[in-house]
C-alpha cells in the first residue's frame with residue numbers, strides 16, 4: 001500500500017501527464033499549421049492565417065521557449081474551501097472542451113498562490129508546490145492554511161523555498177516562479193501605470209522581481225507591452241547576460257534587455273571610467289558643454305577662405321571665419337536650428353563676410369551671392385568648414401582641453417582630455433553623451449525601440465553576441481529532434497523529427513543541406529550560431545549570399561517604450577537618467593535598487609532625487625525586507641560597511657561560512673582557496689580591478705571578477721582579495737566593498753596582506 005505522499009504524487013503526476021498530452025496535441029496542430037502556412041506562402045496563396053491558427057502558433061512559440069527550461073511547466077495547486085482546485089503553471093492551457101487545465105501564474109486566479117497566508121487565507125485551504133524534473137513529479141510541498149491554526153507563516157512554501165535556495169547555482173540566474181514570496185508578488189503585480197520603486201538590500205530578489213514584473217505586464221496587457229515595448233536596463237553586459245535566461249524560461253521573448261552601455265545604437269561600451277572622470281561625464285553640466293562643443297570649429301576645418309570675384313581676391317582669415325561661425329550660430333539659436341541643419345545659415349554668414357571684402361559700387365550683392373553660392377570651390381569649402389557631424393565626431397574633440405576648459409575649468413578639462421586620449425573605445429559614461437548629442441546635433445534620432453519584422457526572431461534581442469537571424473539555422477530542440485529555420489519564417493521550414501539521432505550532427509547537416517538545396521542554395525560549410533529561440537544552432541555558409549531581407553514595415557505603434565524597468569537604478573548619473581528619460585517619454589516605469597549599494601560618484605542620495613532626474617515626481621514605493629542570497633552571518637559582516645540610516649538585510653538563508661585570513665603571499669593563498677572550494681559550485685575571486693587583471697591568468701577553476709563589475713551577480717563561494725584596496729580604489733569604495741561582500745551564497749573568504757579596513761577589523 002503506497003503511503004499518502006506517494007499517492008498524492010501519483011495524483012499530481014496524472015494531472016501533469018494530462019497537461020503534457022494537451023501540449024503535444026497543440027504542438028502537432030501548430031506544426032501542421034506552420035506547414036500549411038509555408039505551403040500557402042510558397043504556392044503564392046495569399047490567404048492569411050485565421051485567428052484560431054494564430055493563437056495555436058502563439059501558444060506553440062511560448063511552449064518552445066518554455067521547453068528550454070523543461071522543469072516545472074506545472075508547479076502549483078490551490079485547493080479552495082469550496083472544493084475548487086486549480087493547477088498553476090508557466091502558461092495557461094485549456095482542454096478540448098475549453099475547460100481550464102492550467103492557470104498561468106500571472107492570472108488573477110493564481111495570485112492567491114503567492115498571497116494566501118494563515119492570517120489571510122483568501123479562501124485557500126491548501127497551497128501545494130509541485131516539484132518536478134522535466135515532466136516527472138518528484139516531490140510535493142504543502143502549506144495548510146488554517147485560519148485558526150498556529151499563526152502567520154514565515155514564508156510561503158518553506159520546503160520548496162529551502163530546496164530552491166539549496167539548489168546548486170549555474171552560471172545564469174534561474175526564475176523563481178515557484179517560490180515567489182508575498183512581498184515580492186505585491187511588487188510584481190503592482191499596477192503598470194505611473195512609477196513603482198522597489199527597494200531592498202542585497203539578495204532580496206529585486207532583480208527577480210523586475211524580470212517577473214516584465215513577464216507579468218506582458219501577460220496583463222500584451223497589446224500594449226508586446227513587440228519590444230518593455231525595456232529592462234541593467235548595469236553591465238555581464239549582468240544582462242547573467243539574467244538573460246529568466247524571461248525565456250517564463251515564456252517571454254519580446255522584452256528588450258540592455259546594459260546601460262548598449263543603449264546608444266551601434267555602441268557596446270563595457271569599460272568604466274575612473275570615478276574622477278565618471279564624475280565629470282555624468283554631471284548635468286554636460287549638456288551645456290556638448291552644446292558649446294558642437295558649435296566650435298571642427299578640428300581640421302580649413303583656416304582660410306580665398307576666392308576671386310570680379311577680378312578681386314577675397315579672403316577670410318581665421319578670425320573672420322570665427323566671426324562668421326558665431327553669426328551662423330546666433331541665427332541658428334534664434335531659429336532653433338541644429339548644427340546639422342544649419343549649413344545654409346553658415347553659407348549665408350560666409351557670403352556676408354565675403355561681401356564686406358568686395359570693393360566697387362557698381363557690383364550688386366544679389367548677383368554676387370548668386371555667383372559665389374553655387375561655385376564648386378565655395379561649396380567644397382563649406383562642406384569642410386561646416387561638415388555634417390556625428391555624435392562620435394563631436395565627443396572625440398574633447399581630447400583637446402582647450403575646447404572644454406571654458407565650461408569645465410582647466411583641471412577638469414585636462415582630466416577629460418587625458419581620458420579621451422588614452423581611451424580604447426567608448427566608456428559606459430560616454431554612452432549618455434553620445435545619445436544626448438544625437439538630439440543636439442539634429443541627427444535623425446535612432447529608433448528608440450528597434451523594430452523587427454518577424455516575431456520569431458526576436459529572442460536574440462535578449463542576449464548579446466552574434467545574431468544569425470538572416471540565414472538558415474539548423475537547431476536541435478529538446479523534444480522535437482532537428483529543425484531547420486529559414487529567413488523570415490517564425491517556425492521551422494522542415495523538421496527531421498526523431499528519424500535522425502540527436503547526436504548525429506553530420507547526418508542532420510546533410511539532411512539540412514538537401515532541404516536548403518531545394519530552396520535554391522548550396523551549402524559550403526557550417527558555423528555555430530543561434531536559432532530564433534536563442535538556443536545553440538548550426539548556420540550554413542552558403543555558396544552565394546542570400547538576398548538582403550525585406551525592409552521592415554513602418555512601425556505605427558510609436559518609437560517609445562511603454563514600460564521601462566531600471567535595475568540597480570541607484571547608480572544612475574544625471575546624464576544616464578536623461579538618456580533613460582528620453583526613451584521613456586510616455587512610459588510607465590519600475591525602478592529597482594538599493595541606496596546602500598550606490599557606487600557611482602554621482603549616484604542620487606535619495607529616491608525622490610533620482611525620480612526628479614528622470615523627470616518624474618510621484619511614485620509608489622515597495623520595500624523587500626527578506627534576503628535570500630546572503631546568509632545572516634555574511635550579511636552582518638558586510639553590514640559593517642553600511643552608512644548609518646541603512647538597515648542591514650534580514651536573511652532567510654541558513655548557513656554561511658566566513659573566514660578572514662591575513663596571508664604573506666596573496667597569489668598563493670588565492671590559488672589555495674580556489675583549490676579548496678567544492679568543484680560542483682560556482683566560485684569567484686573578487687579583487688580591485690587592476691589586481692583582478694593580474695590574478696586572472698594565475699587562477700584556474702574560478703572566475704576572477706573585477707570589483708567594478710560584480711554588482712548584481714552571485715556565486716556559491718566568494719574569495720575577496722585585499723579589501724583595503726577595493727575600499728581605497730574610489731570615493732565610494734565602502735559601498736563597492738559592501739557590494740563585493742554580499743555576493744556569496746555559501747561561503748565568503750577574505751584574504752588580505754595589508755591591514756583590513758577599519759570597519760572590518762575584529
Ligand SMILES: Nc1ncnc2c1ncn2[C@@H]1O[C@H](COP(=O)(O)OP(=O)(O)OP(=O)(O)O)[C@@H](O)[C@H]1O
Nearest residue numbers: 176179180181202203204205206207208628629712
Ligand atoms: N522567492 C524566492 N525564491 C527563491 N529564490 C529567490 C527568491 N527571491 C530571491 N531569490 C534568490 O535570491 C538571489 C538574489 O536575488 P536577486 O539577485 O534578484 O536579488 P537583488 O535584490 O537583485 O540583489 P542585489 O541587490 O545584490 O543585486 C537569487 O539567487 C534569487 O534567485
